[in-house]
Amino acid sequence: MEYRKLGNTGIEVSVIALGCEGFVENNDMAKLFFDRAEEAGINYFDMFTSDPAARDAVGKALEGRREKFIIQSHLCSTWKDGQYVRTRDLEETKAAFEDSLARMGTDFIDVGMIHYCDADSDWEDIVGSGILDYARQLKAEGKIRHIGLSSHNPKVAMRAIEEGGIEVLMFSVNYVYDMLPATENVDDLWADEVYEGGFENMDPDRQRLYELCESKGTGISVMKAFAGGDILDEKMSPAGAALTPVQCISYALSRPAVATVCSGARNMEQLDASIAYVDAGAEERDYAEAFAAFPKVSWTGHCIYCTHCHPCPAEINIADVTKFMNLVIAHNESNGIHEGTEEFRVPDTEREHYRVLAHHAGECLACGLCETRCPFGVAIRENMKHAKSIFGY
Numbered sequence: 001m002e003y004r005k006l007g008n009t010g011i012e013v014s015v016i017a018l019g020c021e022g023f024v025e026n027n028d029m030a031k032l033f034f035d036r037a038e039e040a041g042i043n044y045f046d047m048f049t050s051d052p053a054a055r056d057a058v059g060k061a062l063e064g065r066r067e068k069f070i071i072q073s074h075l076c077s078t079w080k081d082g083q084y085v086r087t088r089d090l091e092e093t094k095a096a097f098e099d100s101l102a103r104m105g106t107d108f109i110d111v112g113m114i115h116y117c118d119a120d121s122d123w124e125d126i127v128g129s130g131i132l133d134y135a136r137q138l139k140a141e142g143k144i145r146h147i148g149l150s151s152h153n154p155k156v157a158m159r160a161i162e163e164g165g166i167e168v169l170m171f172s173v174n175y176v177y178d179m180l181p182a183t184e185n186v187d188d189l190w191a192d193e194v195y196e197g198g199f200e201n202m203d204p205d206r207q208r209l210y211e212l213c214e215s216k217g218t219g220i221s222v223m224k225a226f227a228g229g230d231i232l233d234e235k236m237s238p239a240g241a242a243l244t245p246v247q248c249i250s251y252a253l254s255r256p257a258v259a260t261v262c263s264g265a266r267n268m269e270q271l272d273a274s275i276a277y278v279d280a281g282a283e284e285r286d287y288a289e290a291f292a293a294f295p296k297v298s299w300t301g302h303c304i305y306c307t308h309c310h311p312c313p314a315e316i317n318i319a320d321v322t323k324f325m326n327l328v329i330a331h332n333e334s335n336g337i338h339e340g341t342e343e344f345r346v347p348d349t350e351r352e353h354y355r356v357l358a359h360h361a362g363e364c365l366a367c368g369l370c371e372t373r374c375p376f377g378v379a380i381r382e383n384m385k386h387a388k389s390i391f392g393y
């Protein structure tokens, strides 16, 4: 298993995490899922459900091994009349949280995720109803260790991170949603008519969200990495071609700030298909050629940090150099500062990330070899010059 830092939380999480879909549908499977997860080195799991039976089943599955798992569990996810209901009622939220601790047999949750906020008005409700303050109180009491938020909307997520100090974001990350503009209606992400006519490049708000998370130290845990299975199926995929689960996971993990991908596996075979990422070689993980061949999607001129252009004879990590350069530009732009002005600055975090790279943009030989390998026609030599001018070397 590979592990990554979850933003600035100080937690190291496995790059593959366990979703709860499999044992929500069949509670009897919970122990088997956790056994397989432990065996594979998975240490992170998401518990969005409020289903009492699923919570009980997880409590049993965790008996004697609570310390081996980092729990991401959702505030505002409640259970009424035998059904899951999202609430913004403070008393209902408190009762559901205490229920989650009791049923899962723990006295703290590692990441308390404010559940499913896709609209500005909803974020305002979360703040106005006292739920954000409640999350902060739980953190102060040690009942949750970090405050998270789950969302599908990049604009609302950015607002929550800026205004609410969100430490962990659960976000829907796959190349299809990444091309769509922000929406307050999650159904827009899978409506057939949205995909008519094809697509070009990443939506700028989604790119800004990932860059903001990286720059603020907000860790991302990914949901919907397979777009509900659509992008694994050539007939369903809006791109007109399928990716493998390993390629989807590889794509999500190459977005800035992403630490872990939750596998919403409904059976053990699906969980194993996600775990297979860990032993997959570079060729199996490579999604760039598949992207370049998509009949209905174009990424021309846009670096997606796929590393397909490596290796470089000067040993420059082209994807990282480009990413850090873009992070610096995005950080300045988010403060209304443009390149070429006196106010333009390299933030300390990016300066340090760039410094520790083994080789830097200034070492580029301008040989152009990388450009022959980039499937997206990125002007890499220009990018290296640009990065040198920003970082100075």
Ligand code: SF4
Pocket (backbone or CB within 6 Å): 288, 302, 303, 304, 305, 306, 307, 308, 309, 310, 318, 319, 322, 373, 374, 375, 376, 377, 378, 380
């Ligand atoms: S320059 Fe091209 S090949 Fe290299 S990381 Fe960016 S998109 Fe991938």
Ligand code: SF4
Pocket (backbone or CB within 6 Å): 311, 312, 313, 314, 315, 316, 318, 363, 364, 365, 366, 367, 368, 369, 370, 371, 380, 381, 384
């Ligand atoms: S052009 Fe520069 S970055 Fe590209 S392969 Fe040559 S030395 Fe490396």
